[in-house]
Amino acid sequence: MTDTRPDAALRTDAQMNAESFAELTGAVADAVSTVIDGKPAAVRAALVALLAEGHLLIEDVPGVGKTMLARALAASIHGTVRRIQFTPDLLPGDVTGVSVFDPVAREFEFKPGAVFAHVVIADEINRSSPKTQSALLEAMEERQVTVDGHSHALPAPFLVVATQNPLDMEGTYALPEAQRDRFMMRISMGYPDAAAETLMLRQRETENPLHKIRPVLTAQRVLDLIAWARRIHVSPAVEEYAVGLAHATRVHADLRLGASPRATLQLVRAAKVWAALDGRSFVIPDDIASLVVPVFAHRLIPNRVSGARADAHSVPAILERIVGSVRVPLAARP
Numbered sequence: 001m002t003d004t005r006p007d008a009a010l011r012t013d014a015q016m017n018a019e020s021f022a023e024l025t026g027a028v029a030d031a032v033s034t035v036i037d038g039k040p041a042a043v044r045a046a047l048v049a050l051l052a053e054g055h056l057l058i059e060d061v062p063g064v065g066k067t068m069l070a071r072a073l074a075a076s077i078h079g080t081v082r083r084i085q086f087t088p089d090l091l092p093g094d095v096t097g098v099s100v101f102d103p104v105a106r107e108f109e110f111k112p113g114a115v116f117a118h119v120v121i122a123d124e125i126n127r128s129s130p131k132t133q134s135a136l137l138e139a140m141e142e143r144q145v146t147v148d149g150h151s152h153a154l155p156a157p158f159l160v161v162a163t164q165n166p167l168d169m170e171g172t173y174a175l176p177e178a179q180r181d182r183f184m185m186r187i188s189m190g191y192p193d194a195a196a197e198t199l200m201l202r203q204r205e206t207e208n209p210l211h212k213i214r215p216v217l218t219a220q221r222v223l224d225l226i227a228w229a230r231r232i233h234v235s236p237a238v239e240e241y242a243v244g245l246a247h248a249t250r251v252h253a254d255l256r257l258g259a260s261p262r263a264t265l266q267l268v269r270a271a272k273v274w275a276a277l278d279g280r281s282f283v284i285p286d287d288i289a290s291l292v293v294p295v296f297a298h299r300l301i302p303n304r305v306s307g308a309r310a311d312a313h314s315v316p317a318i319l320e321r322i323v324g325s326v327r328v329p330l331a332a333r334p
Helices: 018-033 040-051 066-076 092-096 130-142 177-181 194-203 219-229 236-251 261-277 285-299 315-325
Strands: 056-059 081-085 097-102 107-112 119-123 144-147 150-153 159-164 185-187 255-257
Touching: 018 040, 018 066, 018 219, 018 261, 040 056, 040 066, 040 159, 040 185, 040 219, 040 261, 066 081, 066 119, 066 159, 092 097, 092 130, 092 144, 097 144, 107 150, 130 144, 130 159, 130 177, 177 285, 185 285, 219 261, 236 261, 236 285, 236 315, 261 285, 285 315
Parallel strands: 056 159, 056 185, 081 119, 119 159
Antiparallel strands: 097 107, 144 150
């Protein structure tokens, strides 16, 4: 009997190629786009974060679809999803889990927290205390949590999609540098255009479009895609280009804190997936340049600038000037 599932093309790793990768991920993007209208860049960013084994920070005003994007992605890959509403009274154990004493067995039993899912939505992450925020650090970096000296592996694939409202400052705690550095990318959804918003009104008048999404890939197939993307070719010249961009942020006069080595590593990993989504088996300099702002911007700290000069010295503007000043390698293809 012939297997007609959408992910049937990924029977073996040997049969995987750039064309099938682009076809399968395109099917996921199409499924998510039935819920997130008119936001192809945001959908692509979420896919890149998932397949590059990173995490995504979405910073935007309420009601623009941040949580819907994460839920739609989880539904399209047949993955589990848990939403954690970060509030001032949220405790680290609510996130990671706790050990509870079983009087019958006379031993402690681990009760997993909300972080045990394929896609974890950390909603309004900056509303909880730094102590609770830090409960995600080990999970995001090592894909495990340690409670009472025992480590517990998280499901794979594993993606944290965190949201925060940049305008609501009262009762919030700014994410520390170490926490921001764990996020591969930061994006903003933005308001939909008039056509997309009108379509949304019509589509959601009678039902939730999330209920219509059917899984396109299994979680195991997503792991196959991740493994294949990691082998995308990056030439030494392109690697040096990525390092050159990171180094430029560390010595720039308008920046107090530049990009970390982790940022450079995640830039290259994201660029591999970016290339694969375009059906290529190698990274070109344009892939790196396209990702510099979403991968670097949230990690950088500018020198304080006031008045009319502030816009010109904003982090995205600085990064655009850096991209324009660092020499682009001519050869990238293997």
